[in-house]
Amino acid sequence: MSQLPEPIERLITQFERLPGIGPKSAQRLAFFVTTMTQEHVQEFAQALLTIHQELMICESCCAISDRSPCNVCGDPLRDQRMICVVQDTRDMIAIERMKSYDGLYHVLGGAISPMDGIGPDQLHFRELLQRIVDEKVEEVILATNSSVEGEATALYIARLANSFGQLKVTRIAHGIPVGGDLEFADEMTLKRAMEYRRPM
Amino acid sequence: MSQLPEPIERLITQFERLPGIGPKSAQRLAFFVTTMTQEHVQEFAQALLTIHQELMICESCCAISDRSPCNVCGDPLRDQRMICVVQDTRDMIAIERMKSYDGLYHVLGGAISPMDGIGPDQLHFRELLQRIVDEKVEEVILATNSSVEGEATALYIARLANSFGQLKVTRIAHGIPVGGDLEFADEMTLKRAMEYRRPM
Numbered sequence: 001m002s003q004l005p006e007p008i009e010r011l012i013t014q015f016e017r018l019p020g021i022g023p024k025s026a027q028r029l030a031f032f033v034t035t036m037t038q039e040h041v042q043e044f045a046q047a048l049l050t051i052h053q054e055l056m057i058c059e060s061c062c063a064i065s066d067r068s069p070c071n072v073c074g075d076p077l078r079d080q081r082m083i084c085v086v087q088d089t090r091d092m093i094a095i096e097r098m099k100s101y102d103g104l105y106h107v108l109g110g111a112i113s114p115m116d117g118i119g120p121d122q123l124h125f126r127e128l129l130q131r132i133v134d135e136k137v138e139e140v141i142l143a144t145n146s147s148v149e150g151e152a153t154a155l156y157i158a159r160l161a162n163s164f165g166q167l168k169v170t171r172i173a174h175g176i177p178v179g180g181d182l183e184f185a186d187e188m189t190l191k192r193a194m195e196y197r198r199p200m
Numbered sequence: 201m202s203q204l205p206e207p208i209e210r211l212i213t214q215f216e217r218l219p220g221i222g223p224k225s226a227q228r229l230a231f232f233v234t235t236m237t238q239e240h241v242q243e244f245a246q247a248l249l250t251i252h253q254e255l256m257i258c259e260s261c262c263a264i265s266d267r268s269p270c271n272v273c274g275d276p277l278r279d280q281r282m283i284c285v286v287q288d289t290r291d292m293i294a295i296e297r298m299k300s301y302d303g304l305y306h307v308l309g310g311a312i313s314p315m316d317g318i319g320p321d322q323l324h325f326r327e328l329l330q331r332i333v334d335e336k337v338e339e340v341i342l343a344t345n346s347s348v349e350g351e352a353t354a355l356y357i358a359r360l361a362n363s364f365g366q367l368k369v370t371r372i373a374h375g376i377p378v379g380g381d382l383e384f385a386d387e388m389t390l391k392r393a394m395e396y397r398r399p400m
Contacts (some may be wrong), residue, residue: 005254005255005264005265005266006254007250007255008251010247010250014243014248017236017240017244018229019228019232020229025220028219029218030251031289032218032219032290034251034255034264036217040217041248042249043211043214043362044214045245046245047211047214048211048214048241048245049242049245051211051230051233051234051241052241055208056204063232064205064207064234066205066206088296089231090227090228090231131366
């Protein structure tokens with residue numbers, strides 16, 4: 001056996017496609033699957049297969065959901081005047097966990113990144129502008145990541161949205177995390193924390 | 201959406217069952233699957249399903265393989281007089297990669313660990329003894345891990361195997377890794393390196 005059995009090689013290739021899983025981890029995971037019961041393996045395969053069958057993109061906010069409109073967009077109690085723009089459905093879920101924001105969302109599906117060939121057309125920008133035009137939106141909260149791409153995306157939306165006159169455009173705050181030690185904060189965070197200091 | 205869509209929750213549960221994957225990674229992986237093409241997802245599910253269908257335990261050395269006897273046991277050119285005892289099929293593959301050992305293997309399927317309820321009966325010991333009795337084995341090389349369990353297992357086999365008179369029983373060497381810096385070696389490794397020093 002100068003190499004691995006073919007079925008294991010195949011599974012390793014599959015695991016290697018996942019983000020953050022290198023060759024060594026992929027091999028460990030594939031061998032772990034050989035020790036799982038047939039029932040568990042079937043459940044796993046089934047869970048993978050149903051992902052595309054049962055999930056869709058919400059026609060309003062573009063979030064990944066099992067229904068359209070999604071639970072948030074379909075909830076009449078949510079504040080229809082606020083749209084929080086995020087890069088990813090996971091960001092929306094993180095904000096939902098906080099249980100204190102009751103407006104709507106818009107999921108871009110990424111950030112503008114010319115290096116990766118991702119421009120506004122590859123993201124759900126058109127849908128966002130349509131919503132600003134059609135719906136009674138009063139505030140757009142930009143909650144894209146604080147990476148270079150996220151900031152560029154926020155700036156791009158801010159410029160577009162500000163052209164709508166009445167519309168309030170805000171950016172979520174960046175600074176020292178609550179409970180975070182000042183001495184461990186990185187330079188950029190510290191710089192932001194100083195820059196955006198507020199009177200008290 | 202106070203919680204994740206049900207199909208994603210299901211997939212997260214599946215990923216969390218894998219070793220070394222926590223809740224955060226499982227969520228990241230599940231969302232990544234939503235971005236994969238349907239074709240890739242199907243390939244992944246198929247690779248999982250074929251694992252149990254196409255893999256078996258080699259009737260001779262107990263390694264996980266796609267045939268029985270496995271490629272090594274079925275190769276008449278391998279030296280039938282040596283059996284290298286390893287804990288896991290992965291260990292066997294690591295030794296095969298070296299391309300300089302041409303004997304046979306025996307995969308125990310783990311190490312003796314009373315804490316986890318694993319005794320000799322839960323491992324492929326009986327098969328090993330049978331091979332020592334039936335085949336023309338002249339040397340048993342113990343290549344179990346250097347953990348407490350691996351050492352205990354090696355000691356257990358050594359005692360059993362030594363009762364077969366003629367049989368030579370050896371343990372792979374432990375010491376400073378080649379290219380490793382002495383100052384970074386842990387205490388146990390250093391202790392072994394001194395203990396097993398050899399004349400030159």
